[in-house]
Amino acid sequence: MALTDDDVRRVAELVRIRLDESEVKPLGEELSRIFSWIEALREVDVAGVAPMTSVVEMQLREREDAVTDGNCRDRILSNAPAAEDGHFVVPRVIE
Amino acid sequence: MPSDLARLGVVDAADRLAAGDCSAVELVEACIAAQEAARNLNAVVADTAERARAAAVHADQRRRRDEARPLEGIPVAVKDIFCTEGVATTACSRILDGFVPEYESTVSARLWDAGAILVGKTNMDEFAMGSSNETSRCGPVRNPWSPVDGPSLVPGGSSGGSAAVVAASAVPAALGTDTGGSIRQPASFCGVVGLKPTYGRCSRWGIIAFASSLDQAGPLTRSVADAALILEHIAGFDPRDSTSADLAVPDLHTALQGDVRGLRVGVPSEYRLDSLPSSISDLWEQGIAWFRDAGAELREVSLPHTRYALPAYYIVAPAEASANLARYDGVRFGARSMGTDPDELYTRTRRDGFGEEVRRRVMIGGYVLSEGYYDAYYLRAQQVRTRIAEDFRHAFQDVDVLLTPTTPSSAFPEGAKTDDPLAMYVNDIFTVPASLAGLPAISVPAGLDEDGLPLGLQLVGRAFDEVTLLQAATVLEAAAGTFRPPAMAA
Numbered sequence: 001m002a003l004t005d006d007d008v009r010r011v012a013e014l015v016r017i018r019l020d021e022s023e024v025k026p027l028g029e030e031l032s033r034i035f036s037w038i039e040a041l042r043e044v045d046v047a048g049v050a051p052m053t054s055v056v057e058m059q060l061r062e063r064e065d066a067v068t069d070g071n072c073r074d075r076i077l078s079n080a081p082a083a084e085d086g087h088f089v090v091p092r093v094i095e
Numbered sequence: 096m097p098s099d100l101a102r103l104g105v106v107d108a109a110d111r112l113a114a115g116d117c118s119a120v121e122l123v124e125a126c127i128a129a130q131e132a133a134r135n136l137n138a139v140v141a142d143t144a145e146r147a148r149a150a151a152v153h154a155d156q157r158r159r160r161d162e163a164r165p166l167e168g169i170p171v172a173v174k175d176i177f178c179t180e181g182v183a184t185t186a187c188s189r190i191l192d193g194f195v196p197e198y199e200s201t202v203s204a205r206l207w208d209a210g211a212i213l214v215g216k217t218n219m220d221e222f223a224m225g226s227s228n229e230t231s232r233c234g235p236v237r238n239p240w241s242p243v244d245g246p247s248l249v250p251g252g253s254s255g256g257s258a259a260v261v262a263a264s265a266v267p268a269a270l271g272t273d274t275g276g277s278i279r280q281p282a283s284f285c286g287v288v289g290l291k292p293t294y295g296r297c298s299r300w301g302i303i304a305f306a307s308s309l310d311q312a313g314p315l316t317r318s319v320a321d322a323a324l325i326l327e328h329i330a331g332f333d334p335r336d337s338t339s340a341d342l343a344v345p346d347l348h349t350a351l352q353g354d355v356r357g358l359r360v361g362v363p364s365e366y367r368l369d370s371l372p373s374s375i376s377d378l379w380e381q382g383i384a385w386f387r388d389a390g391a392e393l394r395e396v397s398l399p400h401t402r403y404a405l406p407a408y409y410i411v412a413p414a415e416a417s418a419n420l421a422r423y424d425g426v427r428f429g430a431r432s433m434g435t436d437p438d439e440l441y442t443r444t445r446r447d448g449f450g451e452e453v454r455r456r457v458m459i460g461g462y463v464l465s466e467g468y469y470d471a472y473y474l475r476a477q478q479v480r481t482r483i484a485e486d487f488r489h490a491f492q493d494v495d496v497l498l499t500p501t502t503p504s505s506a507f508p509e510g511a512k513t514d515d516p517l518a519m520y521v522n523d524i525f526t527v528p529a530s531l532a533g534l535p536a537i538s539v540p541a542g543l544d545e546d547g548l549p550l551g552l553q554l555v556g557r558a559f560d561e562v563t564l565l566q567a568a569t570v571l572e573a574a575a576g577t578f579r580p581p582a583m584a585a
Contacts, residue, residue: 007462015417015461016424017454018442030516031458037517038406038472044479051477052484055294055308055533056558060337075197081431088426091436 001035003028100125102264105169105321112158112168119154119168119212123147126170126214129265133239138250138259140175140233141183141216150212157210166328167210172260172269175216176223177203177312178301182213186303187231188221190423190448192430200301201336202270202312202329209328214266217256221450222420223277223305226522228255229513230452238285238506239263239580240548248506248548251281251522257315258285262580268316268325272302274309275408276501276526279538279553282315283501286540286549286578288568289315290322293559294533295340297326298333306415307338309408309530317577319539319568323347326561342559350562355570356390358563361494365401366525368503374544375500382498382541382552385574386567394494398486403479404528405520410463410476411531416453417460423448455516484532491557496567499525501538501551529555535564539571540578549578 008028012019019027054060073086082089100122103111111117127144147170154168173179176186178196185191199207207213220230227249228236236255238248239262250259254271258281261269271278273291282289290313297312304310314325330344362383367376383393425431425444432447434440449457463472490497503524512519529536535558538551552571556564 003462008458011458011462011465014465015421015457016438016441016445017449017457018439018446027455027458030455031462034409034459034516038409040406041403041410041475041479044400044403044475044482046475046478046482049478049481051474052308052480053477055338056340058295058338058340061334061341063334072197076427078197079194079428081425081429090426091434091440093437 001039002032003035101129101266103267104318105267105316105324106318108169108267109166113163119151119158120148122168123151123170123212123214126266129263130215130260133260133263133265136237136239136259136263137234138218138236138256138263139172139215140187140218140256143182143213143215146182147212147214154210154212164208164210166206169211169268170214170266171206171211171325172215172217172257172266173203173213174219174254174257174269174271176219176272176303177270178303179203179213179216182216184216184303186222187219187233188448188450188453189232190429190444194429198301201298201333202302205329205331215260217254217260217269219256220253221453222303222416223253223272223274224416224452224456225252226276226280226519227512228252228281229509230450232450235509239582240286240506243582247509249284249509251284251506253277254315255281258282258287258289261285261287261315261317264317264579268314268321270312270329271315272310272312273530274305274412275530276523278313278315279501279526279536279551280522282538283549283551284506286580287315287317288319288322288537288539289313290326290537291530291535292326292330292561293340293535295338296330296535296559296561298336298339300333300335304419306412307419308415309412319565319572320348320351322537323351323565340559345562347561347565350565351569353566354390355386355566358391358496358567359494360386360391360393360567361396361490361497362393363396363398363401363490363497363499365398366499371500371503372544375503375550378542378550378552379498379500382571386498386570389570391570396490396494396497398490398528400479400482400486401528404483404531405524407476407479407483408523408527408531409459409520410472411480413456413460414464414473415460417457417464420453420457452516480531483528487532487534495557495563497555499553499555501525501553505544505546505548505550525553534558535561537564537568539568539575541571541575543578547581
């Protein structure tokens with residue numbers, strides 16, 4: 001299974017990681033090597049096998065629909081790279 | 096002698112403290128001094144000495160007032176992946192530069208509630224992605240077993256700093272996390288005990304997420320009894336983790352007293368790789384003999400889908416990682432690389448903030464989850480995972496515990512595998528299957544190879560049967576003895 005240059009550019013865009021054009025080809029080759037190793041999974045007969053959705057057998061719990069947290073704006077903002085007047089600061093979104 | 100105090104294990108230190116033979120202040124000072132002396136290992140990334148000293152004074156006061164808790168005054172180092180309130184936590188990634196959690200992870204909070212004291216945040220592979228601790232933005236960790244004048248050997252990973260600091264006797268115990276072997280593999284490489292509990296046994300709340308269906312916290316210690324004691328205090332139900340198991344935590348201490356006559360120990364034939372070094376297959380045979388001598392019954396078992404575990408893991412774990420790591424956007428916390436619009440801010444922040452291996456895995460994950468590929472990769476991998484779990488379930492109808500090697504090699508030199516991701520991934524070949532099935536597993540130091548480097552044997556138990564697992568582990572420990580790095584022996 002070989003990834004094309006376009007595959008690499010597409011995935012990089014999906015996961016929001018900037019790539020230099022010079023990195024596209026080597027990265028594609030490396031990922032292709034990893035994916036051809038993963039291809040081994042095609043040998044497994046999975047007809048009718050349910051995908052694992054719960055690691056240990058358990059029922060998902062329900063909880064009261066109640067507020068248990070909050071009023072901690074400043075504590076949350078304390079880790080922001082840029083904050084002003086109780087808000088996160090980002091580059092201009094609308095021209 | 097302070098340095099002698101740092102060599103105490105958890106159980107012994109607790110006894111000494113209770114008997115009044117030493118104080119928490121002395122014990123904590125001894126560990127701080129030992130970590131300082133072991134600085135060349137680069138195992139500790141955040142200095143917690145001042146807090147630890149204050150906590151030790153407090154612990155001694157409680158003891159004088161007869162208010163000592165079970166782990167009162169016991170120093171514990173914590174992997175940098177656990178959020179610790181007020182102490183910088185970065186998962187050894189540039190993208191979390193400057194992050195100081197406003198909250199404490201459940202597992203570490205339970206330790207402090209039991210009286211333990213944080214002494215050192217430990218180095219790790221970035222976001223726990225690695226098997227050698229070389230992907231850390233804080234630099235590699237030197238394995239304490241490295242030859243004194245020779246090249247640095249890796250401590251394994253991703254909990255490399257935790258394994259190294261325990262092996263160097265600079266703390267009685269450390270917390271790690273294990274996603275595909277990240278506690279057990281470094282434990283094997285450093286000659287210490289590493290326990291991955293059953294998925295759901297310990298809360299994941301407040302642990303920086305890598306792969307949520309695999310991540311599990313556990314202890315690294317110098318004895319099985321110490322691992323049991325730490326597990327007892329970190330395990331248990333937590334409503335803040337939706338996959339936390341609402342089960343009582345057994346008295347693991349009492350469990351260690353039991354004997355193993357009649358215990359059925361399985362040996363999976365698929366783990367007998369042709370490529371296995373003879374030192375490891377010989378040690379495995381030795382382990383089988385130890386169990387036989389202890390009165391256990393040995394049985395060959397088959398886990399037919401073993402060879403598909405690693406490829407399935409390298410779909411499931413990166414897929415979950417790409418989703419979990421989507422939160423690092425340079426807006427709410429951590430480092431930011433500026434851009435003229437939000438999209439440029441995201442892509443530059445993530446480019447600059449993530450290291451090479453993390454970028455690689457996020458790309459793999461993004462690819463297998465993308466439109467048109469989901470069924471072929473992610474869905475199929477989760478079906479294979481069901482097959483792997485069935486293999487174990489089937490085997491556990493005939494046996495109580497499985498015995499395997501922990502790793503396919505002993506510690507290797509720094510840089511030996513950094514250019515070949517696949518060669519690095521193969522390190523986890525024996526540890527990943529139990530992770531995919533959510534089963535508890537432990538690595539116990541069992542011997543040394545021809546180069547004098549430690550090797551562990553792994554035991555895998557039934558879900559939530561840590562009691563039998565730990566019981567069996569004591570057999571290996573009693574037969575093999577304990578191991579200290581030669582440089583530390585003096």
